[in-house]
Amino acid sequence: MAEILRTEQLSMEFGGLRAVADLDLTINEGEIIGLIGPNGAGKTTVFNVITGVYRPTTGRVIFAGQDITGWRPDQITAQGIARTFQNIRLFNTMSVLENVMIAKHVRLKATLSEAILGLPRYRKARQEHYQECLELLEKVQLDDVAFEQATSLPYGKQRRLEIARALATEPKLLLLDEPAAGMNPQESLELMEFVQRIRQEFDLTVFMIEHHMEVVMGVCQRIYVIDYGVNLAEGNPEEIQNNEKVIEAYLGAVDTNA
Amino acid sequence: MEGRARLELMLTLIVVLLTFGVLYIAQGNMNSFYIRVLNLAAIYAILALSLNLILGFTGMFSLGHAGFMCIGSYVAAILTMSPASKEIIYFMEPIHPWLANVEWPIWPAILLGGIIAALFGFLIGFPALRLRDDYLAIATLGFAEIIRIVVTNVIPITNGALGLKNIPSVDSLLVYWGCAIITIFVLMRIINSSWGYAFKAIRDNEIAAQAMGINIFKHKLMSFTIGAFFAGIAGALMSFLITSIDPTMYRFTFTFQILLIVVLGGMGSLSGSVIAAVIFSIAMEVLRFVEQPMNLLGMEVPGIPGMRMVIFSLALLLIILFYRRGLMGTNEFNWSWVLNRLGIRSSHRVKRGEAN
Numbered sequence: 001m002a003e004i005l006r007t008e009q010l011s012m013e014f015g016g017l018r019a020v021a022d023l024d025l026t027i028n029e030g031e032i033i034g035l036i037g038p039n040g041a042g043k044t045t046v047f048n049v050i051t052g053v054y055r056p057t058t059g060r061v062i063f064a065g066q067d068i069t070g071w072r073p074d075q076i077t078a079q080g081i082a083r084t085f086q087n088i089r090l091f092n093t094m095s096v097l098e099n100v101m102i103a104k105h106v107r108l109k110a111t112l113s114e115a116i117l118g119l120p121r122y123r124k125a126r127q128e129h130y131q132e133c134l135e136l137l138e139k140v141q142l143d144d145v146a147f148e149q150a151t152s153l154p155y156g157k158q159r160r161l162e163i164a165r166a167l168a169t170e171p172k173l174l175l176l177d178e179p180a181a182g183m184n185p186q187e188s189l190e191l192m193e194f195v196q197r198i199r200q201e202f203d204l205t206v207f208m209i210e211h212h213m214e215v216v217m218g219v220c221q222r223i224y225v226i227d228y229g230v231n232l233a234e235g236n237p238e239e240i241q242n243n244e245k246v247i248e249a250y251l252g253a254v255d256t257n258a
Numbered sequence: 259m260e261g262r263a264r265l266e267l268m269l270t271l272i273v274v275l276l277t278f279g280v281l282y283i284a285q286g287n288m289n290s291f292y293i294r295v296l297n298l299a300a301i302y303a304i305l306a307l308s309l310n311l312i313l314g315f316t317g318m319f320s321l322g323h324a325g326f327m328c329i330g331s332y333v334a335a336i337l338t339m340s341p342a343s344k345e346i347i348y349f350m351e352p353i354h355p356w357l358a359n360v361e362w363p364i365w366p367a368i369l370l371g372g373i374i375a376a377l378f379g380f381l382i383g384f385p386a387l388r389l390r391d392d393y394l395a396i397a398t399l400g401f402a403e404i405i406r407i408v409v410t411n412v413i414p415i416t417n418g419a420l421g422l423k424n425i426p427s428v429d430s431l432l433v434y435w436g437c438a439i440i441t442i443f444v445l446m447r448i449i450n451s452s453w454g455y456a457f458k459a460i461r462d463n464e465i466a467a468q469a470m471g472i473n474i475f476k477h478k479l480m481s482f483t484i485g486a487f488f489a490g491i492a493g494a495l496m497s498f499l500i501t502s503i504d505p506t507m508y509r510f511t512f513t514f515q516i517l518l519i520v521v522l523g524g525m526g527s528l529s530g531s532v533i534a535a536v537i538f539s540i541a542m543e544v545l546r547f548v549e550q551p552m553n554l555l556g557m558e559v560p561g562i563p564g565m566r567m568v569i570f571s572l573a574l575l576l577i578i579l580f581y582r583r584g585l586m587g588t589n590e591f592n593w594s595w596v597l598n599r600l601g602i603r604s605s606h607r608v609k610r611g612e613a614n
Contacts, residue, residue: 047381077471089466091459093526093588105452105470106471115451124359125450169471222531 004029004083004173004205005050010059012042012049012229018228022059026151027173032199032206034220036213036240038249042229043209044086047175051083052076054094064172078106082171084162086178086209090150096161097133097146104129133168139201140164140194156187160194167202174198176208180215188212191217217241225249266593269386293429295543297499300434301492303535304441306519308488309530311445313517314525316481319395319460321513322382325402325488328409328508329378330371330493332416335425335503336360337367343424347417354414364428366496368437375490376483378405383482384525387475398509410505421504425532426447428498436457437495437531441488446486447526458479518574523585530586538570545569 003025008092012020019042027033035043048054050061052073060069066075091099108129110122112193137143140160150161159179166174179195180188192215210216215222217237225233225240227249233240240246261503285293299457300492305323312320316525341359362370409416416422428434448454454478459467468474489569518540523530551558577584 030428039588044328053468072473073465073468074471074473077469085466085469089460089463089469091466093462094455094457099451102455102467102472103470105456105459108452112448112451112453115453116447116449116511122451129452165470 001126002029003027004064005207006062007046007050008060008062010046010049011057012054013057014047017092018229020049020056020226021070021137023226023231025224025231027205027207029172029205030203031200031210031222032195032208032220032224033224034216035207035209036211036216037226039197041227043163043226044177045082045229046226047121047177047236051081051175065078074106074255077169077171080170082166082173083175084159084166084177084179085180088162089163090158092151094150096142096150096153097130097137099150100133100136100165100168101129103165104133135206136164136168138157140167142199148222155182156190159183159191163194163198167198173205173207176206176210178209178211180210180212182215183212185214188215191215195219262413262594262597265408265597269350269593277435277439278432284433290293290429291433294499295539296431297434297495298430299536299539300431300438301495301499302539303438303532304488304495305516306523306531306535307441307559308485308492309516310520310525310528310531311448311457311488312495312522313529314531315449315461316457316478316484318478318584319391320398320482320485321395321510321517322386322398322402323369323485323516323552324508324510324512325382325398325405325511326379326489328480328495328505329375330490331497331503331508332373332409332422332493333490334364334375334494335422335497336368336415337362337370338426338498339422339424340426347420347423348414350418350420353417357415357474364426364433364498365484368491371497372487372490373465375493379483379486379489380479383479383486385516387478387482387571399513402508402510402513406505406508409508412458416505417584419505421502422462422497423502424504425497425501428495434495434499437491441455441491442528442532445488447472449528453477453480458526515570518570521574521584522577524589526588527584527586527590530584530589532540533585541562541570542566 003026006026007023007025010020010023023046035046037043043053052071052075055070060067063076063079065080066079068079071079091102093161100192102251108125110119116123127147134143134146138145139161142157142161142164145157146171150158150198163176176195180191183191195206195208195217198204208220211239220237222234222236223240224231225243225246232242233246233251235243260264271396283431284296305327309320309323336357337360340361344358344414382401384396386394386401387395391472410419456467456472459470460477461473465472519534522538523532523534545566548569549563551561554560
């Protein structure tokens with residue numbers, strides 16, 4: 001399996017706080033990888049550093065053989081990393097379809113003046129994107145609400161729309177930040193199936209932060225555990241479940257005298 | 259194209275033609291005062307539309323509009339004044355020799371006014387748009403004042419604090435409303451294009467927009483520059499309407515008048531801006547009486563200049579308190595709504611199935 005993302009000695013400091021410390025991650029093509037850790041462990045910061053929201057204090061991020069450390073988020077998106085957000089960040093004033101079409105803007109092969117004059121090249125390009133996005137919505141089963149206001153959707157569908165929007169940027173690597181947050185067990189189960197299905201269908205690599213252990217253990221092939229920004233453990237679900245350091249981080253030190 | 263869409267396009271064309279017809283008739287029959295008020299309304303409409311692009315659609319809190327307007331005004335005025343009147347007016351210091359004999363027709367002067375304002379918008383936006391919210395407001399306000407101070411002090415070009423007089427007068431409704439209609443058309447096309455959605459995405463959620471691959475800075479700068487361009491056009495028209503300008507006209511208080519129109523009409527609604535601009539300029543004239551000496555319940559009240567703005571400020575206060583979305587909110591005038599109200603339904607319920 002070819003490597004797709006690697007971080008080398010990645011550190012992120014905010015003032016005196018070290019949110020991420022000397023983190024080494026390796027993700028291979030086609031994998032579904034989990035990133036877990038207690039609250040405040042620095043998981044979202046890892047995502048923010050990978051996607052360029054923050055520039056790491058030290059260390060490097062290598063994506064598909066290219067050093068993308070310090071690139072702008074939009075450049076990193078263009079390179080093929082898409083993400084969703086822990087707190088849903090949809091474009092509130094737009095419809096579901098319009099939300100997805102935003103992702104196509106950078107791929108539009110026409111100029112603003114062509115758009116103002118309504119020239120065929122612009123209209124054709126836009127119409128193509130329109131069709132592509134409708135098809136995408138069909139694949140994620142949101143086509144029935146394509147023309148609804150994004151914010152009018154139920155919570156679960158908003159989450160799915162965020163993923164759809166990320167898919168529309170045509171990524172190779174998809175970062176999901178707590179996709180199952182606030183979902184009941186049934187919805188979580190559906191989400192797991194959904195993630196596995198889109199990984200197949202869109203030929204993706206998935207890297208997800210998740211608190212629901214059933215979800216993480218259910219879909220991830222490998223899991224990274226971090227605490228206080230430090231890599232605590234790495235392994236398949238079984239290894240992680242039996243790792244003493246992990247249990248300690250989550251439940252506190254095991255008192256052997258008890 | 260589906261039947262309903264064709265009907266709507268035809269209605270739009272009819273309204274545009276009708277507007278020009280009405281303007282043409284009004285030109286012949288209305289007295290010059292009314293024409294002037296209507297022309298002013300067109301200028302305010304262009305200003306409000308362009309500020310709305312920056313503020314309402316892209317979400318940048320910019321207060322530099324008076325500055326861009328000032329540039330457009332001066333560029334157009336200097337280019338179109340006759341060499342003879344330039345010689346008379348520039349008596350403190352003679353005019354720069356390059357400009358002394360320039361006498362352009364109005365259209366290229368209007369266009370160049372817009373282009374130079376856009377150039378300044380670009381140059382100011384470059385550093386300023388790295389800021390956001392109140393910080394951006396303060397920075398743009400500062401830049402607008404800098405423009406005004408510079409204009410006051412480059413006497414060989416602008417004639418300093420004395421201002422410019424004898425600018426060729428244009429009183430044709432077609433010129434002002436023609437420009438306004440072109441502005442509406444262009445901005446409508448931009449707003450409904452992929453770029454317009456990118457602007458709105460930035461307004462709705464900057465971090466998400468960036469994660470969608472949109473270069474935030476580039477798009478903000480684009481929106482800001484286009485806004486400055488149309489502010490410059492409006493400034494140029496202002497020169498031709500009032501024929502004498504001086505730097506004090508373009509104080510930041512002027513920006514607040516435009517801001518008031520935008521908020522009144524609805525941030526994020528082009529039709530709202532146009533409607534509010536017309537209401538504002540007519541109300542400004544109608545309310546003139548409150549600045550006259552009055553007899554209130556047996557008390558003699560002397561005329562207080564500026565009372566009109568007090569009324570507008572109160573109106574703004576009430577809008578912010580009770581009707582925050584303004585007249586139109588983020589909605590636009592559209593034929594579907596009108597036709598549905600009239601009971602003309604399309605044969606089958608259509609999804610809005612065409613991409614813009």
